[in-house]
Amino acid sequence: GAGVSQSPSNKVTEKGKDVELRCDPISGHTALYWYRQRLGQGLEFLIYFQGNSAPDKSGLPSDRFSAERTGESVSTLTIQRTQQEDSAVYLCASSLASATYNEQFFGPGTRLTVL
Amino acid sequence: AQSVTQLDSHVSVSEGTPVLLRCNYSSSYSPSLFWYVQHPNKGLQLLLKYTSAATLVKGINGFEAEFKKSETSFHLTKPSAHMSDAAEYFCVVNTPNTDKLIFGTGTRLQVFP
Numbered sequence: 001g002a003g004v005s006q007s008p009s010n011k012v013t014e015k016g017k018d019v020e021l022r023c024d025p026i027s028g029h030t031a032l033y034w035y036r037q038r039l040g041q042g043l044e045f046l047i048y049f050q051g052n053s054a055p056d057k058s059g060l061p062s063d064r065f066s067a068e069r070t071g072e073s074v075s076t077l078t079i080q081r082t083q084q085e086d087s088a089v090y091l092c093a094s095s096l097a098s099a100t101y102n103e104q105f106f107g108p109g110t111r112l113t114v115l
Numbered sequence: 116a117q118s119v120t121q122l123d124s125h126v127s128v129s130e131g132t133p134v135l136l137r138c139n140y141s142s143s144y145s146p147s148l149f150w151y152v153q154h155p156n157k158g159l160q161l162l163l164k165y166t167s168a169a170t171l172v173k174g175i176n177g178f179e180a181e182f183k184k185s186e187t188s189f190h191l192t193k194p195s196a197h198m199s200d201a202a203e204y205f206c207v208v209n210t211p212n213t214d215k216l217i218f219g220t221g222t223r224l225q226v227f228p
Contacts, residue, residue: 003158004158031214033214033216035218041220041221042205042218042219042220042221043159043205043218044218045215045216045217045218048214048215050214055214056214056215058215059215091158091159093159095214103161103164104151104159104161104216106158106159106160107158108157108158109158
């Protein structure tokens with residue numbers, strides 16, 4: 001079946017512009033995660049959803065970052081007034097129920113470049 | 116607070132020799148631990164996981180890891196490296212009562228012919 005998909009695969013934007021990143025999880029996966037991976041670094045947790053609710057938003061770097069999920073399916077990560085330090089690969093993952101006991105399946109990522 | 120420390124940012128081995136990627140964890144609870152692999156230009160993939168069952172966990176592609184509570188370690192090993200094992204490896208720990216996972220900073224494995 002289809003895996004996790006993300007769009008766009010690449011996004012180049014100017015500083016100060018807003019961007020919206022999309023994640024389509026595997027059908028039936030109730031848990032959805034967003035991570036950020038800066039060049040040469042590990043994954044930084046941003047937010048996760050159980051269904052359409054986000055129990056943990058502690059990883060969002062600032063109030064310029066927001067995310068939503070609808071229909072227990074698609075999720076969008078929005079970055080307002082982008083800054084150069086936002087440049088990174090943004091990864092989405094989904095899992096059946098709890099990721100503590102179930103494998104996370106990762107999408108290919110969106111590479112964001114802020115000029 | 117939960118955390119993982121990957122002790123080596125880079126490991127280089129010759130093809131056919133053993134692989135050891137080190138990971139130490141910190142957790143105030145009995146943790147769940149994972150190893151994920153990221154091949155160049157490919158998505159992250161689960162190698163193996165420990166969730167309080169057997170302490171020696173076998174994963175895909177001949178990798179295994181042993182949970183050692185006394186040493187707070189979860190090192191990843193493979194008896195004989197293959198060129199296709201060259202990738203970035205991440206040690207991961209869960210946080211109790213949530214589904215948040217904490218990733219280590221990664222170890223880049225290079226395999227030389």
